Amino acid sequence: MSLERLLYECTLHYRDRGFPESALTHLRWVLIANTHDGQIRLHTAFQHCDKRIEKLLGHFKRCLRTPDQTDLTAAHAIFGFAYGYQMKQWSNGVAPTDQREVAANRIPGANNEALAKQARQLHSTHKLDLFLQFEIADAIGTGTPLVYVSNRVDQGTSAVLMEFVSHAAITGKAIPAVVVVAHQHHYDRCRLLVEKQGIRVIRPPDLYSDYDPLEAQPRVMTPQENIVNDFASMASMA
Numbered sequence: 351m352s353l354e355r356l357l358y359e360c361t362l363h364y365r366d367r368g369f370p371e372s373a374l375t376h377l378r379w380v381l382i383a384n385t386h387d388g389q390i391r392l393h394t395a396f397q398h399c400d401k402r403i404e405k406l407l408g409h410f411k412r413c414l415r416t417p418d419q420t421d422l423t424a425a426h427a428i429f430g431f432a433y434g435y436q437m438k439q440w441s442n443g444v445a446p447t448d449q450r451e452v453a454a455n456r457i458p459g460a461n462n463e464a465l466a467k468q469a470r471q472l473h474s475t476h477k478l479d480l481f482l483q484f485e486i487a488d489a490i491g492t493g494t495p496l497v498y499v500s501n502r503v504d505q506g507t508s509a510v511l512m513e514f515v516s517h518a519a520i521t522g523k524a525i526p527a528v529v530v531v532a533h534q535h536h537y538d539r540c541r542l543l544v545e546k547q548g549i550r551v552i553r554p555p556d557l558y559s560d561y562d563p564l565e566a567q568p569r570v571m572t573p574q575e576n577i578v579n580d581f582a583s584m585a586s587m588a
Contacts, residue, residue, distance in 0.1 A: 352403065352407070353381070353382070353385055353388075353403055355407055356381070356403055356406055356407060356410075357378050357381060357382075359407070359408070359409075359410045359411075360374075360377060360378070360381070360410045360581065361374050361378065362410075362412055363410035363411060363412065363413060364377065364410075364577055364580075366412055366413035366414060366538075367413050367534070367535060367537070367538050368534045368535060368557070368559060369535060369573055369577055370573055372573070372574065373572075373573040373574050373576075373577040374577070376574040376577065376578070377577045377578060377581060380392065380578050381581075385403065388402055388403050388404070389401070389402055389403075390402075390403060390406070390585070392578070392581075392582055394569065394578055394579045394582050397579055397582035397583050397586060398582060399581070399582040399585045399586065401585050401588065405588050406585055406588050409584070409585070409587075409588040410584065413538045415553065420552065420553050420555065421552060422472070422476055422529060422552060422554075422555075423476075424527050424550070424552060425476065425478055425527050425528055425529045425552045426478070426479070426523075426524070426525045426526060426527055426528065427478055427479040427480070427481055427497070427518075427523075427525050427528045427529075428469055428472055428473060428478045428479065428480050428481065428482075428528060428529045428530075428531055429481050429511070429514055429528045429529070429530050429531070429540070429544060430465060430466075430469045430480065430481065430482040430483060430486045430487075430530075430531040430532070431483055431486075431507055431510060431511075431530070431531070431532045431536065431540045432458075432461075432462050432465070432483040432484075432485035432486050432510075433461040433462060433465065433532065433533035433536055433570055434459060434461050434462070434485075434562060434565045434566065434567040434569075434570040434571075435456050435457065435458065435459050435462065435485050435565075435566055435567055436456075436457050436458070436459035436460075436562070436564050436565065436566050437451075437455050437456065437457070437566045438454075438455045438456075438457050439455050440455070441454075441455065446504075446566060446567075447504040448504075449503055449504070452502060452503060452504050453502055456485070457488070458485045458486065458488045458489035459485075459562050459564065459565060459566070460560070460562040460563075460564070460565075461533060461558070461560070461561070461562045461565070461570070462485040462486045462488070462489045463489045464558045464560065465486050465489075465531050465532070465533070465558060466482075466486045466487075466489035466490040466491075468531050468554060468556075468558060469482060469486060469490060469531045470490055470491075470494050472529055472531065472554060473494060474494075476529075478529060479497040479523070480494065480495070480496045480497055480498075481496075481497055481498045481514040481517070481518075481528075482496060482498070482499055482500070483499075483500045483510050484499050484500050484501070484502050486531070487499040487500075497517075497523075498513070498514060498517045498518075500513050500514075501513065506583075507536075507539065507540055507543060508543055511540075511543050511544060511547065515547055515549075525549060526549065526550060527549065527550040527551070527552055528544065528549055528550070528551060528552065529551075529552045529553075529554055530544060530551050530552070530553070530554075531554060532557075533557070533558055533559065533570075534557035534558060534559035535559070535573060535576050535577070535580070536570075536576075536580075537553070537557055539580060539583065539584060541553075542587070561573070
């Protein structure tokens with residue numbers, strides 16, 4: 351099947367999402383190097399991809415914006431998804447994803463501090479309930495009321511989203527539309543996951559796009575590393 355078509359579709363998809371051209375070039379070369387006889391076998395630190403090309407054609411769609419995606423008045427809550435973290439200190443022989451390390455040494459870092467600032471401003475202006483991944487909640491401070499904070503464990507976006515949805519259901523909160531607060535290069539994957547739950551997603555006015563020089567999570571240290579991991583995660587949804 352057509353690797354060229356997949357490279358074309360991925361380039362448009364990730365360009366729409368704001369990834370730099372250097373990251374797009376890196377992804378194309380990684381896919382070319384890891385494709386044999388129509389099969390992509392790609393291993394990353396967090397996600398593996400073992401897919402036939404034909405299964406992925408048409409999966410990486412354009413991420414074009416429509417006017418109703420920015421109508422903040424229609425939102426009922428804010429879902430905030432973290433982007434990486436820093437480590438207060440590193441323990442020998444213990445992975446940073448170990449629950450003990452997460453509890454003792456994980457701190458928000460610059461990315462989540464920026465996302466917390468955005469969530470706090472949106473809450474202040476629009477009086478929206480805050481559902482936050484714990485790394486953002488740690489950065490937001492004590493003066494802002496939070497409806498729900500995710501469990502203090504290392505987990506992916508899908509698991510965090512299910513916590514948000516489950517809490518809303520248990521407490522009887524109807525949430526037909528949310529503002530998603532996330533890093534620019536993470537936003538559309540969050541959006542797709544939330545929309546699969548039947549919830550309309552509203553884009554905030556601005557998306558944070560910087561990278562933290564002290565980032566501890568390998569997959570979000572640079573756009574080049576993030577795009578490969580994101581491709582593997584997106585491919586797993588196909």
